[in-house]
Amino acid sequence: MNLVLPSYREQAPEVAARFAKLYERAVVLEVKELARRFASDEGTVAALEGISFRAHRRELICVIGPSGCGKSTLIRILAGLDEQSDGQMLLDGKPVRGPGPDRGMVFQGYTLFPWRTVIQNVMFGLEMRGHDRSTAELEAMEWVEIVGLGRFANAYPYQLSGGMKQRVAIARALANRPRILFMDEPFAALDAQTRAQMQSYLLQLWKQIDITIVFVTHDLEEAVYLADRIVVLGTHPGHIKEIVEVPVPRPRTREQMISPVFIATKKHLESLIHARDTDTETESLPPIRMTQVGDEVE
Amino acid sequence: MATADWFAVRKPLSPKRSNLLAVLAFVLPLGTWSAVSYLPFVWHPLVEVQKPGSVDYFVSGMLIDKEEFVAQNRKAAAAGHALAVGEPRNPIYLPAPHRVVRALYTAFLAPPRLPTEPWLHQSLWQSIQVIFWGFMLSSALGVPLGILCGTFAFFSKLQEPFVEFFRYLPAPAFGALAVAVLGIYDAPKIAIIFIGTFFQQVLVVANTTRKLELPLIEAAQTLGASKRQLVFKVVVPGVIVDLYTDMRILLGWAWTYLIVAEMVGTTSGITYFINQQARYRNYENVYAAIMLIGLIGLGSDLVLGRIGRHLFPWRAEAQGAGASNLLRLFVPKRARRRAAAGVAA
Numbered sequence: 327m328n329l330v331l332p333s334y335r336e337q338a339p340e341v342a343a344r345f346a347k348l349y350e351r352a353v354v355l356e357v358k359e360l361a362r363r364f365a366s367d368e369g370t371v372a373a374l375e376g377i378s379f380r381a382h383r384r385e386l387i388c389v390i391g392p393s394g395c396g397k398s399t400l401i402r403i404l405a406g407l408d409e410q411s412d413g414q415m416l417l418d419g420k421p422v423r424g425p426g427p428d429r430g431m432v433f434q435g436y437t438l439f440p441w442r443t444v445i446q447n448v449m450f451g452l453e454m455r456g457h458d459r460s461t462a463e464l465e466a467m468e469w470v471e472i473v474g475l476g477r478f479a480n481a482y483p484y485q486l487s488g489g490m491k492q493r494v495a496i497a498r499a500l501a502n503r504p505r506i507l508f509m510d511e512p513f514a515a516l517d518a519q520t521r522a523q524m525q526s527y528l529l530q531l532w533k534q535i536d537i538t539i540v541f542v543t544h545d546l547e548e549a550v551y552l553a554d555r556i557v558v559l560g561t562h563p564g565h566i567k568e569i570v571e572v573p574v575p576r577p578r579t580r581e582q583m584i585s586p587v588f589i590a591t592k593k594h595l596e597s598l599i600h601a602r603d604t605d606t607e608t609e610s611l612p613p614i615r616m617t618q619v620g621d622e623v624e
Numbered sequence: 625m626a627t628a629d630w631f632a633v634r635k636p637l638s639p640k641r642s643n644l645l646a647v648l649a650f651v652l653p654l655g656t657w658s659a660v661s662y663l664p665f666v667w668h669p670l671v672e673v674q675k676p677g678s679v680d681y682f683v684s685g686m687l688i689d690k691e692e693f694v695a696q697n698r699k700a701a702a703a704g705h706a707l708a709v710g711e712p713r714n715p716i717y718l719p720a721p722h723r724v725v726r727a728l729y730t731a732f733l734a735p736p737r738l739p740t741e742p743w744l745h746q747s748l749w750q751s752i753q754v755i756f757w758g759f760m761l762s763s764a765l766g767v768p769l770g771i772l773c774g775t776f777a778f779f780s781k782l783q784e785p786f787v788e789f790f791r792y793l794p795a796p797a798f799g800a801l802a803v804a805v806l807g808i809y810d811a812p813k814i815a816i817i818f819i820g821t822f823f824q825q826v827l828v829v830a831n832t833t834r835k836l837e838l839p840l841i842e843a844a845q846t847l848g849a850s851k852r853q854l855v856f857k858v859v860v861p862g863v864i865v866d867l868y869t870d871m872r873i874l875l876g877w878a879w880t881y882l883i884v885a886e887m888v889g890t891t892s893g894i895t896y897f898i899n900q901q902a903r904y905r906n907y908e909n910v911y912a913a914i915m916l917i918g919l920i921g922l923g924s925d926l927v928l929g930r931i932g933r934h935l936f937p938w939r940a941e942a943q944g945a946g947a948s949n950l951l952r953l954f955v956p957k958r959a960r961r962r963a964a965a966g967v968a969a
Contacts, residue, residue, distance in 0.1 A: 405846055406845070406846070407842050407845065407846070425842070425845035425846045426846075426848060427846075427847060427848030429846065430846060430847075431842075431843065431846040433839055433842075433843060435837075435839055437837075437839045437840055437842070437843040439840060439843075439844075439858070439861070439862070440862075440938050440939065441861045441862070441864075441865075441936070441938050441939075442861075450844070450847055450849075450857075451847035451848055453857075454844070454847055454848045454849045454850070454853050455848050482937070482938040483938075484938065484939075495843075498847065499846070499847070502847055502848065
């Protein structure tokens with residue numbers, strides 16, 4: 327099947343208008359020529375090279391790419407947990423280095439503090455920044471309510487389901503009022519149903535508060551469903567192949583997933599990611615037969 | 625889930641079977657001991673002479689090798705003299721269980737032979753004090769140092785090579801030195817316990833600290849925690865449950881150094897009691913004293929395990945790993961269920 331997507335702007339003027347409006351907004355995060363190299367036995371290996379993009383205020387950017395393209399490394403550098411070898415990142419025009427409360431992070435593995443209850447987890451950042459306990463608790467409670475876990479405020483993490491844990495992690499990151507929120511495959515460990523729920527729920531939350539999000543995922547459908555724009559990474563070394571503007575109109579619904587524009591976008595991403603730049607993959611399995619003739623399944 | 629197979633790989637046994645095995649764990653060694661003590665054909669290598677008969681050096685009440693007894697009697701029978709009468713006995717160093725159990729009780733009531741000797745409870749109390757101070761001093765230094773080593777590579781590299789070396793030096797080897805420096809009373813004994821515990825403790829605590837998941841620390845960093853806050857608000861609460869378990873194990877090690885420590889300088893405490901009783905050939909008292917050490921050790925571990933459940937409600941299920949089997953026997957089911965419900969609420 328050869329489905330080449332024409333430029334989205336030409337295709338739909340309202341899509342073009344939406345992105346024109348988006349680009350007028352202030353730039354919250356600017357990444358300039360970011361590179362990350364590791365020293366190994368065979369000299370230096372580049373994991374990321376020449377990564378540049380901008381995230382505008384209240385934009386939701388997804389980062390996708392095949393495994394090993396360095397998308398996790400990228401988001402860890404952005405969050406300050408890893409250091410770049412080259413390049414710069416600017417938050418509201420100012421260069422940043424190291425982790426800080428202005429950049430929130432949600433991890434795949436929840437990373438809730440097991441010794442703290444839900445409310446105590448959410449107030450952690452506020453406490454660290456010197457808010458006294460009672461005001462921190464009041465503010466944290468608001469965020470616990472926002473993510474719909476008011477009834478579980480005093481529960482310990484081990485008593486929560488995966489989806490609930492991730493909601494606490496999101497509330498904990500947002501309670502700090504960061505300028506930008508990084509999410510590293512946050513729903514990858516959840517079952518399909520909970521994941522779908524969490525995606526819709528994230529969109530709802532994102533609409534209601536002033537937050538810019540950079541969301542790493544390997545799930546193309548998730549990326550199309552959530553993102554304004556999708557940064558597609560390639561491997562060896564990790565580099566930006568294309569920044570795709572998602573033409574699917576907002577507000578997004580799950581029904582859109584079977585709409586032609588959604589499917590076309592997904593196909594386009596697939597062609598970018600599975601383009602043959604690696605030699606190791608084989609097209610199909612070798613035809614070795616282990617069953618009787620006449621015992622066909624198809 | 626419990627299976628019908630008694631030997632299923634990595635599958636829990638039903639509570640009924642677990643309890644049965646926990647009981648057997650004590651019944652089996654006790655049963656062996658009883659068999660050896662009460663069934664004359666199992667061992668009983670000696671004979672207690674009751675009537676000396678014609679054998680001139682036999683005295684009633686004396687213990688003699690079975691072969692010798694038989695040989696003497698055969699000689700007497702050949703000469704037509706009166707035969708000696710005796711009963712099979714175990715050696716004096718292996719008293720029967722009931723005598724040891726009785727000794728557990730009578731040892732506390734029997735006054736010491738010399739007015740200068742301590743009572744058993746005084747000996748025990750002194751031993752417990754030596755353990756307590758040795759372990760407390762070691763922990764007061766070892767735990768913070770271990771946490772620092774597990775958190776900062778700087779301290780780890782600075783301390784651990786030396787500690788690794790030092791922990792191979794047997795603590796009792798420092799006995800003479802400890803006496804020379806600290807005198808002959810309790811101080812050198814506490815020092816031996818300290819040396820025996822401290823170096824292991826630093827390494828164990830450092831290792832446990834390193835096992836804290838890195839993502840928890842990273843999450844705290846992205847939430848704005850400073851280095852100081854990372855240590856006190858993330859590392860310490862993050863490892864405290866495992867540290868508590870470590871401490872329970874290390875306390876057991878401290879007990880193993882007690883006997884050697886108490887022989888340093890003037891022999892004291894439970895060791896003095898054991899040595900004295902062995903000298904008087906009251907072996908049932910010796911066994912009773914050894915058992916008391918085991919009972920105190922197991923008892924304190926059970927108590928600490930129970931306290932741990934209340935201290936760390938977020939990890940109640942992880943507590944009491946070693947003693948949980950026994951705990952199940954001693955704590956009524958209803959109380960356990962209540963404790964579990966308290967955690968959930």
